[in-house]
Amino acid sequence: MLIDDDPDATDMYRLGLELEGFRVTVVNDPERLRGSLDEELPDVFVLDWELGDITGGDVLDRLKSDPRTASRPVFMISNHPEETSEGRTARAGALAWLIKARTTPNRLAAQIHEALPPSGELAE
Numbered sequence: 001m002l003i004d005d006d007p008d009a010t011d012m013y014r015l016g017l018e019l020e021g022f023r024v025t026v027v028n029d030p031e032r033l034r035g036s037l038d039e040e041l042p043d044v045f046v047l048d049w050e051l052g053d054i055t056g057g058d059v060l061d062r063l064k065s066d067p068r069t070a071s072r073p074v075f076m077i078s079n080h081p082e083e084t085s086e087g088r089t090a091r092a093g094a095l096a097w098l099i100k101a102r103t104t105p106n107r108l109a110a111q112i113h114e115a116l117p118p119s120g121e122l123a124e
Contacts, residue, residue, distance in 0.1 A: 001042035003027045003059060004077075005051050009100060013046065013077075016105020024113070031060050041068055044112050047094075049078030064093045073115040077103060 002017075004010045005028050014109045027030045027036050032120045045063060049056035056076055077098040095115055098108065 001025045001027060001036070001040075001044070002046045002053070003030060003033065004046075004048035005029065005054075006048065009048070013105050013108060017109055017112070020106070020109035020113075022109065025034075030054050033059065033062070037066070037068060041072075041100060043072065043116060045069070046108065047073045047074055047076055049076055049080040060094055073112075073113060075108070075115075077108070 001118065002010055002013055002024055003074065004026070006011075006070045007028070010026045025036065025042060027033050028054055033053075043056055047056045047059055047063075056078065059092060060074055062075070063072065063074060074094045075096050076094045076099055079100045096111060098111070
């Protein structure tokens with residue numbers, strides 16, 4: 001699941017990840033996340049830091065406090081300076097802080113492949 005309010009970024013990453021064999025659900029509004037999780041529980045989350053009125057850190061806290069998603073890998077991706085947010089992200093449980101300007105869809109796909117079990121399935 002890709003959570004980002006930037007349509008250009010979501011299109012680029014969605015298309016790139018789909019070419020790498022991933023099925024991608026895009027959530028452009030973090031307030032719709034709960035409803036999206038009721039419909040589908042993704043194996044991994046890619047989460048932007050700047051989401052309008054809410055930060056990616058706040059969404060990450062929600063994901064880590066929800067028993068359905070607490071153990072799912074989360075990648076933060078943003079052009080927000082990593083030195084000001086990386087510590088909080090790591091403490092909250094994200095696997096990595098990726099800078100959008102330096103993270104191609106192929107690089108993101110490689111990171112996701114490394115985080116998923118060999119079968120691609122996560123235990124509930």
